Amino acid sequence: MSFLTFSDLEMTYPDGTHAVKGINAEIEKGEFIVLLGPSGCGKTTTLRMIAGLEIATAGSISMDTVDSTNLRPGDRDIGFVFQFYALYPHMSVKENILFPLVSAGIPKDEANKRLLELAKRLGLTDMLKRKPTQLSGGDQQRVSLARAMIRNPKFYLMDEPLGTLDADRRQEMAEYIKQQQIEMAVTTIYVTHDQEEAMSLADRIIVMKDGLIQQIGKPNDVYDNPANLFVANFVGSPGMNQLKGSVSEKDGQLFLKAENSDCSVTLTENVKPGDEVVLGIRSEFIHADKNGDLEGTVTMNEYQGAYRIIHMETGFGNIIMRADASADYQLEEKIMLSFNPQHTRLFDTVSGELI
Structure with a gap:
């Protein structure tokens, strides 16, 4: 059975906006999946439903064989990385990264062990005493990534985490994210409107438009055999x-x-x-x-x-x-x-x- 499944998933907001229109997908354990599409296509709404930040108006979500459609976010065992780093400015890097473990009551020795291992892996060891305002955008995003990873969740959910970075930092952070995902083998759902980012990171891409899935496939399949004219034009630079x-x-x-x-x-x-x-x-x-x-x-x-x-x-x-x-x-x-x-x-x- 797939590790993450959504079936006939829908989201209609109170104002009548039908953001997601009955989508279906099966995601395997350890896959790096990219939700790709233009602004307003429903990709972030889909991610928020997976996270439990939005409750689907129809359909279901199964996570590791558990019906998670109506579970609280805290019960879904996810690590969420946002576009905007959402770091606590009054806390040090160390305190920001440790915050999820402190909140969960993890013993101090275990928490510090995880911190040091993760800081070394992400190149943050020399920054642990600094405040977020003393870091570059790329370094702040690494701290945000570390905070999501330190809990050892079953899923990483990432909402345009590179969107505010300049080109050099975007490339650097993309490499960090992909390398960590390969090493940790954690199922990852990543949202972006950048097709080059999607092609370089994904095991499979889910292309969305107007709340519907247009195509699911490996990057080369989506590029070489687009399911329709929208995918043909949207994927590739220049488009087909x-x-x-x-x-x-x-x-x-x-x-x-x-x-x-x-x-x-x-x-x-x-x-x-x-x-x-x-x-x-x-x-x-x-x-x-x-x-x-x-x-x-x-x-x-x-x-x-x-x-x-x-x-x-x-x-x-x-x-x-x-x-x-x-x-x-x-x-x-x-x-x-x-x-x-x-x-x-x-x-x-x-x-x-x-x-």
């Missing part, structure tokens, strides 16, 4: 290129014809003439090819150090290609393009679902 058109046939070969031009690209998918579809292709699988089907006109060339992002206008609209750093295309330059059919995906125009 989307070429909308209708399927036509000539001499036994299928083509996707653009809506408002004579432009077309070859298809190998299981579709039939007359179908209205969207072809999805990641930027790294588009190539300059003098024998290619599609002509693009360069509108922007972004140098990224190790590579370039080339924006082009085509008969299908704007397309983005990831190219070698040496590919110094000029504005208004025309390039013939080809796609690797192995990496194209077709979506239904009406439903947006993967075909």
